[in-house]
Amino acid sequence: HQMNLRLSATFGQYYVRLPLTKSPTIVHGNALRLDWKKILPPNQCRFVLGNPPFVGAKYQTASQRDDMKLAAKDVRNSGLLDYVTGWYFKAADYINGTGISVGFVSTNSITQGEQVGLLWNALFQKHGVSIQFAHRTFSWESEARGKAHVHVVIIGFGQHAKNHKRIYDYDATGGGVSVTNVQSISPYLIEGPNLAITNRQKPLCDVPPIEIGNKPIDDGNYLFTPAEKEIFLRREPAAAPYFRRWLGSKEFINGIERWCLWLGDCPPKKLRQMPEAMKRVKNVRAFRDASKSGPTKKIADKPTSFHVENMPAKSYLLIPRVSSERRRYVPIGFIQPEVLTSDACLIVPDAVLWHFGVLSSAMHMAWVRQICGRLESRYRYSGKLVYNNYPWPEKPTAKQRAAVEAAAQRVLEIRAEFPESTLADLYDPLVMPARLVRAHTTLDRAVDRCYRSQPLTFDRQRIEFLFALYEKFTSPLIKPVPPARKTRKPK
16 A cells, blocks of 8 residues: 555556455464464465564563463573564474475564573474574664664574575665575574574683672662762761772763772671661661562671672772673773672673783674673673683684783773773774774784684674684584404414
8 A cells, every 4th residue: 555655646646456356364363372374274385474573571561471471381481582582483383394484574682692592492402493594683664653663683494404595794884785605594693503502600711700799789778979978977987998989880881989888897896886877787687678589588687798799809800781882892991809899790800911801802792792682772791691601712822812911901001091081981982082992903903813813804704703613612522432452362
C-alpha cells in the first residue's frame, strides 16, 4: 500500500489495489505459543524470514517471560536472553531434519556478552544448526510510526550444509558494505568455528586474577559528597582519619569527588567516642537487618564491615565496569592503596605496566567490543567473560614486552600532563589530545607485534586472530602415544 501511494505521487494518478482480491493465509496469534508445523507443514516451506520484537531481557512483561520459558525451556539461565531469541529456538525446532533456511533481523545484543553462550551453544549442540550468512551490526530505522532506531544484525542459519557462506560488513557511516566469503561463521559474526565463549572462573593465560571492588550495602550511610563530608566533620572531627577517597566507574572517569567513611579499622573504644559515626553504624545495622536478602541479613551483626571488602596493600589497576561506546579505549589506570574502589569497578591488584599496556591496546579493545555485554549501548566489562577469556600474547620476547611497557608509560605520562582534564575529557574522540592519540597508536603497534609480525589494520582482523588463538589455547591437548616397549627375543 505504501508503494502504491508513492507510485500515485510519482505519476499523478491514483493507483490502488485495495481491497485485496487475493487472500493469503494469515494466522494471527502468539508466535512463541503456536505450533508452526500445524500452521505450515515443513514439507511446504523453503524459507523462514522474520523481524522479531526487540525487547531486552530486563524489559519483558510477565507474559513475555512465560513465552520465553516455553520457547527456551531447555536452556539454563534463559531469563538472561532477549525476547528475540525465542524465535530462534522456535525456528530451529521447526526446521529440524529439513533443508529449510532461516533469516532473522535481530538486535545485535544476541552476538554480544553472556547471551552468545546461552543462545548459540544451545542452537549448535541441541539443534545442530550452523550460521550460513551474516550481516554484521548496522543502524536500522523502521518505517513504522514509532520510528524504532536500533543497531541490528541479520543472521541466516539452517541444519543443511552450505559451501558458500558470506559475511556482510558495514562501515561506521553505514554507506559502504564489504562481502567476505568464508568457510564458517562464528556466533560473533566473524570467520570462525561454532564456538561461543562462556564465563570462566580463572584467567585463560598466566596473568593476575581480576576482582570486584568493595560492596558496602550501607544504604548510603558511609558514602559522602565533599559538602556532606565537611558538614559531618564539623560535628565529628575525630572521624577525619577514617575518611578515604571513593571511586566508582563514574567517579573514576569523570573526576567526581566522593568519600567513604571506613570504620573497619577503627578501634571500638574510639568508635564509641564518636556519636555521629555511631549513628551511621546503627543505621547500617538496622538497614541490613530489615532486608529480605539472606546474605544481607547475615552481615547485620558486622555493621562496620562491608559485604565485599577488597583493599589491596599496594597500587592496583582499576577497570571501570561501564564505559561509553564512543571511546576508542576503555580508560583504565593505576590507583593508590589508600583509595577505595566500589563494586562498580573491577581491580587487578598485582598488575604491572605490561598488563596496563595490553589492556589499553586496540587488540584488547577489539575483544571488548566483540565479547562484552552492553548497558544500553555502553560497554559493560566483565571479569569472568572478557578478562578471564582474553588470549594474551603467547610468547612475547623480552624486547617486545619492554616496547609495550615503554609505550604504556608514555600514555600515563601524557595523561599526567593534563591535570585539569578528566579521563572523560582525554578519551572523548572529538577532543582527545593529539599526543595521547599518537601514544596510544604506538602502544597499539607494540602490542600487535607481540601477537604477530605482520601488521593488523582493523578490528575484524584482530578479533579473528584472537579467536584463532583462543581456540588454540582451549583445545584439549592430544596426549602423546607412549613408545612401544621393546620385547626381548627369547634366547
